Structures are given as structure tokens and as C-alpha cells.
Amino acid sequence: MIIKVFILEHLVDLLYMINEPLIVGAGPVGLRIANNLARAGFEPLILEEHDEIGSPVQCAGLISTNILGVHKPPAESILNRVYGAKFISSNNSVLMISKKVRAFVIDRELFDKSFINDSLNILRGHKVLRHDYTRKGVRIKTERSAFSARMLVDCSGPKSDLKLLTGIQARVRLKHDSRYVELHFNACRDFFGWVVPESDEVVRIGLATAYKPREHFNAFLKKLGVNEVIELNAGMIPMSIASFCDNNFIRVGDSAGQVKATTGGGVITGLLSADVASRAVIKAYEENNFSRKFFINNYYKPFNKSVGRGLRIHHRIRSVMNNFSDKDFDELISFLEKNKKTLLKYGDMDFPAKCLMKMLLKPGNWSFILKAIK
């Protein structure tokens, strides 16, 4: 019987194209891993459901200048340079403008396309429908074909087993000072609304929430006096981190929830996680070990010590903010105003730990911080 199953599995394998490894999703994370692996001599196959890389766009495109140390965005993808932010609550607001550029507003389609090169083998228009485990690895089926490999790297974006917020965004014509973004804490209950300027004339207005997103979004557009919507998009934002290692299988990027819970930004954290994952995949092939335990030791643990540590701080801040009342947000704005100098000097939308420490060291800040975390 065992021999029969063994022979049958081998015969079935002949029907599948073998590529090592298989990567699902040609977003920035999948493409980053594919590039890392190609540089190490692998020939990964990337399966992407859409015909066009980077489209449809589901992103506000606000990426801090930390991106320059990870993946330099092509000049034509940078639409605007942002120097600061205005934080707005029901009865309060504070504007912080720095002398240096803090973030870029990018064209996500051009940014995603900048990861493509001739060394990559990308099958566009191939939606992965399912994957099954075999003794030798994984088989996956798309609408058109079937593939097998020792391992599968899932970079296919937010998954339904994660806690998710619905993000809705419109590109609109609205006069706005292009030097700063706006964060509206009163736009919805469990996140915030944003205004991200492409220029002084065109902005991206959006919000994310788990509660009645469309209603909140329409009210937000109305409040901002928007008359002309150029285009609309929506997508899911993960608010929890997945258990992302299994035998012959890992998840990376949004699919693993490797996103900042404070802002929903996942491009930089996803790319940094992609590098940790790439090292684990290379080692797995070198050692011919694709077990869950191997990936926990070589991917989950290094991730947890690096990117994961930062993400946990974002999650803590988010859980504190999710309990805030309107009055607490008004007080938060006063707190930010009081700490403006520290924030302008040490504030970092990706790595908030240093700035938080600096603020914690000031005894005058303790009463607000203790009240916030109680």
C-alpha cells in the first residue's frame, strides 16, 4: 500500500511544474524575496493574480525616508516630499513641521515595478486557488496550471485569519499645503483618517476602521469639503501578527501581519521582514530542512528579535489609543504640543522606541503617560 501511494505521488508530480521555491504574490515583499533569492543563485517562480504589477493600488503611499536604507524608490515614483504632520482631534490640533524631509509620497505602482528585473520569473494572471502538502513539499493550483516545490512563500497580502481593518481611500482635488500630512483622530473609532498630499492641489484622503467604513468615509469626505473624487480604492489592513511558519511554508509581509499597528504602514516593515525570511529560505535549501521547527528557529525567532520587537511597540501604542475617548485625544494633542521639540528631533514613524524613551525620561510627562496606559 505504502509503495503504491509513493509511486502514485511520483506520477502525479510529473503533472506539476517544479520551481524552487514558489512565491505567491508579486507585491513589494514577494518581489524583494525573489530578488534576494535570485542573487543567491535560486530560480524562484512568482505567481501573481493580476496582469499588472502594482495595480490596483491599495495604499496611501506615505513612506518614511527610512526607505532609502532599504530600497531606493526610483525618482519618478516620488510624487511629493513631506516635512511634517498635523494631528487633529475633536477640539484640538497641532502642526509639526521639520526642517528636513521626513517621508515621501510615492506612486505605488511605479515603486512596486522598480523591484522587477530580467532575473525574475513572474507568472502574471495566475491566481493561486489552493495549496496542498505532499511528502516532498507543496503543490499549488492556479486557475490555469499546477506547480510543486519543496516550499511555498506566501506573500499574497492580508489574510482572513488576521484581525483586519477596512481601508478606504480617494484621490481627490483639494487645496492643501503639500509639506504636511494630516491625521484625524476623530474620523473613526478604532484608527484615524488621513490626508496625504501628492501636491498642493491633489491629495489622498482615507481612513481605516472595522466599523461601518463606508459611512465614516463619506462623513469624513463631507467634513473636509471634498467635491471632486478622481479615483477610489479600498483594501484590508492587518492589525494582528499571524503564526507564520509551518512545514514547507512561511508567510511574509501583510500576509503575516508584519504591519505597524499605529499607522497601518507595511511597506518598510514588510521589506525588512522579507530580508529575514530570505535568509531562512536560503538556509533551508542549503540544509535541506523545511520543517516548521526550522522556520521557527531561522525565521520567526530572528524576526521577533528585530522587526517584531518594533512591531510589538506599535501594537502596544495602538491598544492604548483604541481605548481613548475624544477627551483623551484632545489631551494627547496637548501632550504632543508640549513635546514638540523632542518629537521633531527624535520622532520616527517606523521606530518610535527612542522618541518614547526620551519623553518617558521627562517627569512632567508621566501623569499623561500613566493615565493613558492605565
Ligand SMILES: Cc1cc2nc3c(=O)[nH]c(=O)nc-3n(C[C@H](O)[C@H](O)[C@H](O)COP(=O)(O)OP(=O)(O)OC[C@H]3O[C@@H](n4cnc5c(N)ncnc54)[C@H](O)[C@@H]3O)c2cc1C
Ligand atoms: C488603504 C491602505 C493604505 C495604505 N497606506 C500605506 C502607506 O501609506 N504606507 C505604507 O507603508 N503602507 C500602507 N499600506 C499597507 C501596504 O499597502 C502594505 O503593507 C504592503 O502593500 C504590503 O506588501 P505585500 O507585498 O506584503 O502585500 P501586497 O502589496 O498586498 O501584495 C500582495 C500581492 O499578492 C497578490 N495576490 C493576492 N492573492 C493572490 C493569489 N491568490 N494568487 C496570486 N497572487 C495573489 C496581489 O495581487 C498582490 O500583488 C496601506 C494599505 C491600505 C489597504
